[in-house]
Amino acid sequence: MAVKSPLLAWAVTLLCAHVRAAPASLVPPHYSGEAQRLADPTYGPIPGQSDLYNYYWGTDRPFPGNISDPIFPTQKGPPGVDDWVWQNLLSAEWLIFEFYQQGIEAFTPQDFVKAGMPNTTYRRLMEIRNNEAGHLRIFQNQISPTSIKPGRCQYRFPFTEPVGYMALMTVLEISSMAFLTGLVQLPKLDFNKGAMLAIAEVETRHEVWALLDIWKADPFGGPSDTIFPFAGEILDSTNAFIVPGSCPHENPEFPHNRQRLPALSAGKDTVSLTPGSRISLHFDDPRNQPYFNKRIQYYAVFFHATASISVPVNTRHWPREEIWVTIPRNFETKGVIVACVADRQGAPTKESVIAGPAVILEQPATLATALLRGKSG
Template identity: 30%
Template sequence: MKTTLFSLALAFLGVTANPTRRAIDDDTVLNFALTLEYLEADFYAGALKKFNAQAFAAAGFPAWVHGRFVEIGQHESAHVEFLQKALGSKATQKCSYSFPYTDPKSFAALSQVLEGVGVSAYAGAAQFIKNPDYLTAAASILPTEARHASWIAAAVNSFSPWSGPFDAPLGLSSVYHLAAGFIVPGSCPSTNPSFPVKAFPSLLFDKAVPGSTSAITYDKSASNSDQVYVAYFTGLQTLFEKVTNGHVLVPSSLSGQVYAVVTTNSKAATDADIVAGPAVLVFERDSKGNLIKA
């Protein structure tokens, strides 16, 4: 059941948009963060309105789980208010969102993935922040998001609370690709600022298991190269594997939440190289590093 819930959550990620590219400044980074915080705040508000404490109990969760999710939702709303105040009249506005949860268990599974993406988003965007006050604020939000992700993974979903000694930072385009799957097309106000991101086609793995090969599916017309590779973002490492006849090796060392993209370069995975993805892959291991098959 756990594998099924995560598959449903991950399969929804990957719808792209067509934003306009422009320079990255502090306002751009803060508005990018605000876009993600709007999404997360709406995610919790909608689910907790639909599923009360009794629904969580009926799904088999301890009584305290619902209350903690309420707290997380309050944190996300506080992040929204903080960023709105920092940006003032430059603040982007909310869009409408759609999430594929159907019950408290699928909500919890998707929550774990979203919080992990949020951690990777803040880690990846930090390099662009020039104002030290903004950097400090982002550094304050980041560990809170990480605490959310760890609590949901370990206490709620019985997963490892971390992916390893480092989290994987993600670029703006990769984060936007993942977030756009939950934004209702055409729902964002036309006055919202554009983001300097590139839209990528989706990437799907047939069956990703560390140490084995998997078939992958993506729009091959997006690449002008006969040879492509899959780059796996895991912690501060990027591992590259050659794609052969539509199949690729899933490295045996992968653990926790990993991101994968198709790239034309065997040594780089920048926006100029990526042709599809990222896909989100989740691999659970025990404290001795053994892969757990749910």
């Protein structure tokens, strides 16, 4: 790939200045080793110390997004106590980075202006892409030298025009916020909890920009963002964007201890997804449908802010009859609601969840129903 930016040219020169290779016994014989330079955390532009992650305006993938292979361990020994959490996060970050990169490649600044968006939209997306490249490098560096650092897969996103792209961006960013409130509960080390909180704050800024400038919506999500405790279940839903068989075979399972739950959404005839709306539950993948034991009472569990509300559902005649439920009226029409189906009130453990989760936008609420019907504006 030609280096089209002077900033990138400088970065490549710096990268070649020092390399720490993995011991030969830890690297497969067939491996080319380009990515192995990244095992050294001081190699390349450092997030927080380089303007690459803020002010690079090229269309080529910025470092380290231009190096797609996994990074093999440089030391033998047990994995770091939080390595699996950072591996999950790095695998998810590859997907988010690629989403922004594909948008930058697919559209021009004029495409967004013609769609009625501000003339700064394309440059803001580039800045977010740069932030996500910085996240890649941060996550790589947080995984210990005794564990593999996942590489990039191939991704396919369902957008064809700018409005649809920005709609999907809104869903991904707000889902990231709900996901991170669960993920931050998993690390054992306090520093890692703080580092993940710092990333969540950046993702919130991205979402606030989209709500204000793109959707002209109130960016305030109420006094608390939504806490969903099972981060891996939200991550698992992003596997729908990964081209099957495209991930490096050395990558660890994504997410760790994957549950492969049936996907959940509201029926496409849904008129509204605001609190108090009555909706039917739809399980999107015909190859992965839930099993309901007739002797068990099941619940639709709705998480919003710091609370959850469980609503009993009648599953006895499913799939002959649809399962209907009313979104709790108690919730404010702010932020996001995360819903799942569980075999226990409150979904107290991840094992109690049998389908979902579904992320329901409340801001802008009209976008949530438009997306459900396969529309974007």
